[in-house]
Amino acid sequence: MAHAATHDHHDDHHGAPKNFFTRWCMSTNHKDIGTLYLVFSLTMLFIGGSFAMVIRAELFKPGMQLVQPYFFNEMTTMHALVMIFGAIMPAFVGLGNWMIPLMIGAPDMALPRMNNLSFWILPFAFTLLLSTLFLPGGGPAGGWTMYPPLSLQGDSVAYVVFAVHLMGISSIMGAINIIATILNMRAPGMDLLKMPVFVWSWLITAFLLIAVMPVLAGAVTMLLTDKYFGTSFFNAAGGGDPVLFQHIFWFFGHPEVYIMILPAFGIISEIIPTFARKPIFGYKAMVFAIASIAFLSFIVWAHHMFAVGLPLGAEIFFMYATMLIAVPTGIKVFNWVSTMWGGSMTFETPMLFAIAFVILFTIGGFSGLMLALVPADFQYHDTYFVVAHFHYVLVTGALFAIIAASYYWLPKWTGRMYSETWGKIHFWNSVIWVNVLFFPQHFLGLAGMPRRIPDYNVAFANFNMISSIGGFLFGASQLIFLGVIVHAVWFSKKKATDRVWEGAKGLEWTVPSPAPFHTFDVPPVIHDEDLAHGHVDH
Amino acid sequence: MMSQPQVMKDPGQAQRLRKARRTALIVAAFAVAFFLFSILQMVWLQHAGPAH
Numbered sequence: 212m213a214h215a216a217t218h219d220h221h222d223d224h225h226g227a228p229k230n231f232f233t234r235w236c237m238s239t240n241h242k243d244i245g246t247l248y249l250v251f252s253l254t255m256l257f258i259g260g261s262f263a264m265v266i267r268a269e270l271f272k273p274g275m276q277l278v279q280p281y282f283f284n285e286m287t288t289m290h291a292l293v294m295i296f297g298a299i300m301p302a303f304v305g306l307g308n309w310m311i312p313l314m315i316g317a318p319d320m321a322l323p324r325m326n327n328l329s330f331w332i333l334p335f336a337f338t339l340l341l342s343t344l345f346l347p348g349g350g351p352a353g354g355w356t357m358y359p360p361l362s363l364q365g366d367s368v369a370y371v372v373f374a375v376h377l378m379g380i381s382s383i384m385g386a387i388n389i390i391a392t393i394l395n396m397r398a399p400g401m402d403l404l405k406m407p408v409f410v411w412s413w414l415i416t417a418f419l420l421i422a423v424m425p426v427l428a429g430a431v432t433m434l435l436t437d438k439y440f441g442t443s444f445f446n447a448a449g450g451g452d453p454v455l456f457q458h459i460f461w462f463f464g465h466p467e468v469y470i471m472i473l474p475a476f477g478i479i480s481e482i483i484p485t486f487a488r489k490p491i492f493g494y495k496a497m498v499f500a501i502a503s504i505a506f507l508s509f510i511v512w513a514h515h516m517f518a519v520g521l522p523l524g525a526e527i528f529f530m531y532a533t534m535l536i537a538v539p540t541g542i543k544v545f546n547w548v549s550t551m552w553g554g555s556m557t558f559e560t561p562m563l564f565a566i567a568f569v570i571l572f573t574i575g576g577f578s579g580l581m582l583a584l585v586p587a588d589f590q591y592h593d594t595y596f597v598v599a600h601f602h603y604v605l606v607t608g609a610l611f612a613i614i615a616a617s618y619y620w621l622p623k624w625t626g627r628m629y630s631e632t633w634g635k636i637h638f639w640n641s642v643i644w645v646n647v648l649f650f651p652q653h654f655l656g657l658a659g660m661p662r663r664i665p666d667y668n669v670a671f672a673n674f675n676m677i678s679s680i681g682g683f684l685f686g687a688s689q690l691i692f693l694g695v696i697v698h699a700v701w702f703s704k705k706k707a708t709d710r711v712w713e714g715a716k717g718l719e720w721t722v723p724s725p726a727p728f729h730t731f732d733v734p735p736v737i738h739d740e741d742l743a744h745g746h747v748d749h
Numbered sequence: 750m751m752s753q754p755q756v757m758k759d760p761g762q763a764q765r766l767r768k769a770r771r772t773a774l775i776v777a778a779f780a781v782a783f784f785l786f787s788i789l790q791m792v793w794l795q796h797a798g799p800a801h
Contacts, residue, residue, distance in 0.1 A: 318762065321769035387776045395769035399761075425780050429787030444791050451795060459787060733759050 227728045236331070239323035241308050242726060246624070247330050248305025253693070255297030255337065260686050262290035267682035273669045283665035284352035285344060291355035295471065296378045297337050299605065302613045303474040304385045307413045310620065311389065313719035313726060314407045316398025316735045321391040329384040336377035343367040354663060356460055359434060359445040359453050368438045372431045379424045386420035389413055400737030404498070407717055407744055408491065411498045412477025415505045419466045419473070427463040430456060454519055461512035469508045471605060473501055475612030476543055479565050482619050483547050484743060486562035487554025488714035493546040494744045500539035507536045517585050518592040526585045533583035537576070544573055559712070560634030564615035567642050568608060575603025578653065596656025602649045614692065621699055622707030626725030629699035637695060640688035647681030716743035
């Protein structure tokens with residue numbers, strides 16, 4: 212069925228508007244909007260990364276070196292907001308936009324105009340957020356968690372709240388689109404349990420987004436009314452309670468962590484079978500594990516608040532509920548390893564990043580289990596151990612999966628192969644320096660170094676210096692990634708085949724490379740042997 | 750002017766799109782409900798007194 216799905220594979224951009232503004236600003240095409248999301252998230256990755264460089268430069272040695280404490284706090288706050296809402300989440304939406312219709316045999320997303328709006332809200336939201344750095348009173352500096360009363364000091368509250376509202380609206384519209392697309396636009400024969408794990412992971416993530424982004428919107432709306440309209444939701448002097456903000460924030464915040472990692476699980480579940488040349492081990496178990504993790508994410512939020520003074524019963528409940536997440540997560544890690552076991556493996560760049568993901572994300576998962584223990588958390592809370600933990604989850608987890616996906620699908624998007632040599636140079640630099648950056652932070656945290664401080668005791672000097680060197684080199688390594696992408700898009704002479712990878716299965720590999728502007732005008736006839744997952748014969 | 754949407758050559762596609770719009774409306778209604786509930790429960794808690 213290879214090329215039957217596309218009406219004109221000789222003209223890759225048949226139907227694409229010639230005018231630059233019309234094509235990119237008014238686009239309703241899922242591939243172009245996916246590209247816009249990916250370019251935006253890469254830009255935000257470098258902006259958020261530059262904030263991280265300021266943080267690591269200041270922490271290079273004890274004492275105040277380069278910046279004022281308030282600016283340092285602005286950097287920690289902005290780094291998190293930009294990376295979470297600007298880099299990681301839009302990258303997954305971009306990958307979803309590009310790949311979900313291709314994977315399920317749909318011609319486009321179900322609501323293409325809303326898709327355009329979902330994207331174009333984001334540049335305005337982040338312009339608004341980043342502009343606060345130039346306000347006379349400075350930008351937000353109370354941490355990305357925006358705990359009142361700290362976050363209500365300063366004059367940037369309204370800007371930040373409006374920016375968060377815009378990001379939330381964008382995410383919710385994106386999630387609505389993905390749910391409507393997956394539930395209704397699948398090609399005949401593409402049963403739910405034949406869908407790729409990446410599509411499943413996005414469907415479940417979209418439901419998480421629908422459930423929790425409005426809660427964040429509600430929480431920041433109440434911050435706004437507390438600041439400017441005389442309410443006292445979180446003001447103890449007026450009969451409110453600041454701890455209630457923490458409850459409602461983390462009811463959003465913990466599922467948010469899974470919003471950033473479940474699509475990564477989906478990506479890894481696509482890449483490992485391709486390069487192990489075996490179907491994924493335990494397809495249904497993988498799907499149910501993702502759903503279980505999503506469910507459990509709603510009943511663990513207070514593990515972020517053990518030190519706030521919860522009743523003992525609540526602490527015990529949230530401790531055990533959190534530890535329960537290790538079960539479905541363990542199933543996933545076991546199944547990835549089992550997929551590789553006995554496989555005919557090759558180690559192209561996407562596979563290297565996927566294997567690094569499995570190992571390093573597991574380290575982040577284990578340190579998360581340590582933090583789930585109430586008595587231990589009283590020691591670890593708000594230390595660099597927490598910083599090390601969530602960076603193992605979000606950098607070597609989410610970001611590595613996004614990079615792996617970019618290498619994996621780039622030939623399908625551009626029709627050209629990237630440089631495997633430079634891809635591997637990028638991988639080895641990334642994997643070495645990211646560990647030099649974050650692993651010593653475990654020791655700093657266990658020794659008692661608090662997070663979010665610009666100065667520290669000389670006892671912490673050595674590990675901080677090592678961590679900063681790792682940070683600078685990890686940051687510089689990502690310039691290689693940028694170079695590889697630029698080379699592949701504009702300069703590479705090596706054409707990609709339609710299937711690209713020898714072991715690749717799934718509908719997305721049955722269309723030409725580069726994927727034509729319009730695909731699956733007529734729903735494809737599904738042959739089980741073309742599919743990667745489910746009840747299919749290989 | 751928006752770029753030209755893809756021409757649907759499959760008659761079943763129009764019906765799928767109609768169903769998709771209905772799904773989108775239902776999901777959007779849930780999102781609005783969660784937003785309102787998150788604020789209303791706080792209003793209720795404030796009237797009921799401190800939570801702990």
